[in-house]
Amino acid sequence: MPHILIVEDEAAIADTLVFALQSEGFTTCWLSLAGEALERLAQEPFDLVILDVGLPDMSGFEACKRLRRVSEVPVIFLTARSEEIDRVVGLEIGADDYVVKPFSPRELAARVKAILKRIAPRQPEAPAAVADGPFRVDRLRYQIHYHEQPLSLTRHEFHLLTALLAQPERVFAREQLLDALGVAADAGYARNIDSHIKSLRAKLRAVHAAAEPIQTHRGLGYSYTPER
Numbered sequence: 001m002p003h004i005l006i007v008e009d010e011a012a013i014a015d016t017l018v019f020a021l022q023s024e025g026f027t028t029c030w031l032s033l034a035g036e037a038l039e040r041l042a043q044e045p046f047d048l049v050i051l052d053v054g055l056p057d058m059s060g061f062e063a064c065k066r067l068r069r070v071s072e073v074p075v076i077f078l079t080a081r082s083e084e085i086d087r088v089v090g091l092e093i094g095a096d097d098y099v100v101k102p103f104s105p106r107e108l109a110a111r112v113k114a115i116l117k118r119i120a121p122r123q124p125e126a127p128a129a130v131a132d133g134p135f136r137v138d139r140l141r142y143q144i145h146y147h148e149q150p151l152s153l154t155r156h157e158f159h160l161l162t163a164l165l166a167q168p169e170r171v172f173a174r175e176q177l178l179d180a181l182g183v184a185a186d187a188g189y190a191r192n193i194d195s196h197i198k199s200l201r202a203k204l205r206a207v208h209a210a211a212e213p214i215q216t217h218r219g220l221g222y223s224y225t226p227e228r
Contacts, residue, residue, distance in 0.1 A: 002047040002116055006030045007037040007063070008078065009056055013101070017050060020105035021112065032056075034063035046073055048112055051095075053079035061093060068094040072155055074115045076108070091192050092199070094154050118181075119155070133226050134208070135165055149207045156181055157200050160193070164214065164224035173221040197222055 004021055008014040009032040018028045029046070031037045034055045041049070049067070053060035064075055076097040091098065096115050099108055136145040142158050144151050153161065163180035164172065172180075174193040201214055215223045 001025060001027055002112075003027045003029070003045070004112065005037060005040065005046040005049045007034060007049065007055065007060070008032065008052045009054075010052075013052075013078075016105050017108065020109045024109045024113065026109075026112070034058035034060065038063060038066055041067060041071065041073070047116060048074045048076065050076050050078060050108070050112075053077055053081065061089060064093050064095060068154070074119060076111060076115070078103070088192055088195055091156075092195050096155075134211075134213075135161075137162055137165060146204060146207050151203050151207070153200075153203070154196075156196050157203075160196055161200055164222065168224050168226050171217050171220050171223045177222070193222075 002025075004026050006014055006017050006021075006028055008017065008030070011032075014030045014032075018030055021028050029040070029044075031040060032055075034051075035057050037049070037051070051060045051063060055063070060077055060079070064077070067073070067075070072094075074096045075094065076099060077095050078099055078101060080101045097111050099111065134147045136148075138144070139162070142153075142155070144153060144158065144161055151161075159180050160177055163177060177193050197214060197216075201212075204211070204213060211227055213224055213227060215225050217223060
């Protein structure tokens, strides 16, 4: 039974979330402070965290940054702010989804189920470790080496790079790359692919500055070009 941590300082909202999630068969834990949540996460495993951005002791963004140093547990942000820059920042620091208040509790529960389904362990359909030129992909360990150097990738970056490496020279539209992340194309996150690609390129250049394995095709999308 999936165990969900809710970090929300407004009791009415938290009560609504607890009811909606427990009605779907989840177990829940509610905390109102980010500091308490980080301590609890260090002591107890959770399957997903619902994290309010505007907490009284620490912003949800800062809490997520600290959490990502030690854990890849899925995070859904709750916020009263709907500006695109806030959504981009939230996703760039490692969130899996971003929900603006007021929201439908049933929709949020559906998003939780979709994320948990997407990250559920699967039997590998291909060999665990696959080499492609300077890249070595280890699907079981969620690790990619580039020129023998391990890359520190978020889960989204791992899936994006794996999708590109699997089909060299193919041009992927942003919507197709969203599908590789398990995100619906109509969720409004297509432009956030650009942020993930930018981060990926920076990590690749840190290993091999002269190479440019990820190519941009203006108006179309992105592709992986093997190094010659």
